[in-house]
Amino acid sequence: MKKLPLLISAITLSAVSVFSGNAIAQQATSLDDLLSQLAQGKIAQSKQNLDREAEFNTKKSQQIQLLNQARQQRDQAINLSAQLEKNFQDNDVTLGNNTDALNKRMGELKELFGVLQQVAGDTRSKFQTSVISAQIPGRGQFLDEFAQSMGSSSKLASIEEIERLWFELQREMTQSGKVHKFSREIVLANGEKSQADVVRVGGFNLVSQGKYLEYIDETGSVAQLMRQPSNRYLSSADALTSSTDQVVPFALDPTGGSILGLLVQAPDLQERVEQGGAVGYVILAIGLIGLLIAIERFITLFFIGSKVNRQLKSEQASNDNPLGRVMLVQDKNPLDNVETLELKLSESILKEVPVLTTRLTFIKIISVVAPLIGLLGTVTGMINTFQAITLFGTGDPKLMAGGISQALVTTVLGLVVAIPMVFISTLLNTRSRGIINILQQQSAGILAERSENSEKPLTSKQGA
Template sequence: MKTLNKFFTSIALCSFVLTANAQQATNLDDLLKQLEKGQIAQTQQNIEREAEFMAKKSQQDQLLKQAITSREQAVAKSTELENTYQVNEVDIANKTDALNKRMGELKELFGVLQQVAGDTRSKFQTSTISAQIPGRGKFLDEFAQSMGSSSKLASIEEIERLWFELQREMTESGKVHKFSAQVVAANGEKVQSDVIRVGGFNLVSNGKYLEYIDETGSIAELIRQPSNRYLESAAELTQANTGAVPFALDPTGGSILGLLVQAPDTQERIEQGGPVGNVIIALGVIGLLIALERFISLFFIGNKVNRQLKTSVASDDNPLGRVMLVKDNNLDADTETLELKLSERILKEVPVLTSRLTLIKIVSVVAPLIGLLGTVTGMINTFQAITLFGTGDPKLMAGGISQALVTTVLGLVVAIPMVFISTLLNTRSRGIINVLQQQSAGIIAERAEMAEPAEKGA
């Protein structure tokens, strides 16, 4: 029963498909005719496809035969080339062996030529002669590459050219030559200027040192110049026309000059001291100002005292005059009373003469102590850098060590002059005080001599 149901269902589906693709049949005979026509059309289409396939089948057979023939030809050609390669390889080995035997020491010579060409090219990269004679390195590059990348032998012309470049380098190294070139200033501006080349060592223009940059083929002014004593010699060389001129020559071709310009100047060294260094400098300035004021004050006081020593008329504009006025104002006083009054006057004059000298002495003592404080602080920073980064890079420790050393130097630089200044001022003030004490003792002795006859007469 189930089989019959499936059969009728299939017939119904086929009828539905045929009905969707064909005109609507009015009865079963029309449906049968349409079905028959469809079978005939489908059969005709299949016949055409089979014919087309058969026609292409012969074509495909022909293409296959052609491919097989091409493959066989390629295999034969490959076998022939492989045999030729093996024969050539043996032939090349034999000829190479024969060439090496015939070359003998020439092979070593060409190796030396290649090495010399490479070394000379490296020399030309840093030579200042290349600034005047550009393009010398191109031949050496081509020569070294041709000698190293292939078995090409150097020709006589190439060997002579290498010899010529070496000889020209040696010859020009002993000359001082002036030429015009475009110079890149420190601010980046390009100017045409006269450049003086000193052998193969230095370039100078307008009293400043220059450097040659091989990568760009340009001449540039050093951003940082060496100290004034080197610049003075460069200026003398720039202004000189004939004769011998002293000049600071760098025989390394720029290495020593590069280290000189990297060395910090006085201001940069002071800045390395940090806040502690600034405090020491401030103390030194204060001490110098106080010392200057004391020098001027004691100088005028000393001159007035010296003038007072030359006259018996007392004046109140100097310490000695004020001491002498005590005698004039106490003519009737006895010797002991006059002595006490003179001592009192001298004691009043001493603070004026020794004023602020203690501050100078304090500065001379405190400055090295502050420098020691900076030393300890700098070493603490150094050890912290070692703890964090190790000892692989010395530059990480340079800051702390610089602060430690600079503060110590600043403290000593301030303290040592302050000690001498303090001693000199104390000596100066003590000399004036001694004059006052001597004159006071003389006044007392004079009064005692005057009083002694009166006592005898009584």
């Protein structure tokens, strides 16, 4: 029985929470007060529900009216859609009939417009690489618009557009046979811009200030080539730039720049030497040393040979040349017999031989060692090539080009050094041997003269 009041209180609190909109301001002090308050709340809630029902009934007629309006709009849209669909079908049939009639009336004219579109596209591609556009800009814009308009089946070319296309083709052909000088802004190799006189040679090349130029269609600019061809081509460009109505020789690229582009990509002498790497520089250093020694030997032997030739023409022995020093041996030993004099002459000649043949052996060694060093560079380059193949495969030949270039360049450098050294060594040996032979011949003549003089007294005594 004690739990009954607690249960009733719980039910009462639940009911009060449901009807929170009409919460009771005062707190119940007994069960009778609580029952009275619940009865009042129920009555208030019933009145609120009646008010809501009345409001709903009032708006019900409005909702019905809105529904009827929406149905009318739907019916009108359905009727309009059906009418538009019928019009579309009728227009589609009419358009097909008109298109067929247009195609029949155009006949071969449609093929002509197709050819005009193709010619406009080809001409635009030609103008992109033509150096004439450097002097006459803006030609490509008309051709782009013309080709795009011709791509539409509803747009036909007018007489003015056809004549403009004809004019552009004729102007390109006419300007291709002229050499014209004009002034415009060019981009130098260092990136700076400068206003300069540009000479256009037909539709082939542009030159300015003795340098070859290129036309860049994307930016509409004219720039100097980053790398220029060799001096013999630049000299002709300089002559053309500075000439005034004279006929001058000029290195012309008939491809409009393709051959010139390949020509400037070819490495020059310095770049080829750099491809040889450290081995190539060693070969050149050895060759330079051999060349300096050869020059010194040539000069020395030339002066010695000149002095020996002068001594041959003189009876008075001089101490400034090998032959004179050999002849002085006879004067210093007038009483020696032939055998003793022969030994002293041989000794004098042997003293002169090292002066005449010094460092010639080193030149011969260079002629032998240079190809061997070149072979070393060849082996090193091939090792680098095979390493590149191992790492990256054979898909890209540029990865192997460095090693192959080193292999070939070092071989060439070795042969370039060795072959002249062989000729130089032979020539120097021949010249030195020639001087030595003169010394030996004169020595033999001195001995013969001494022997003849020593036999004269004996002959005179036997005659007596």
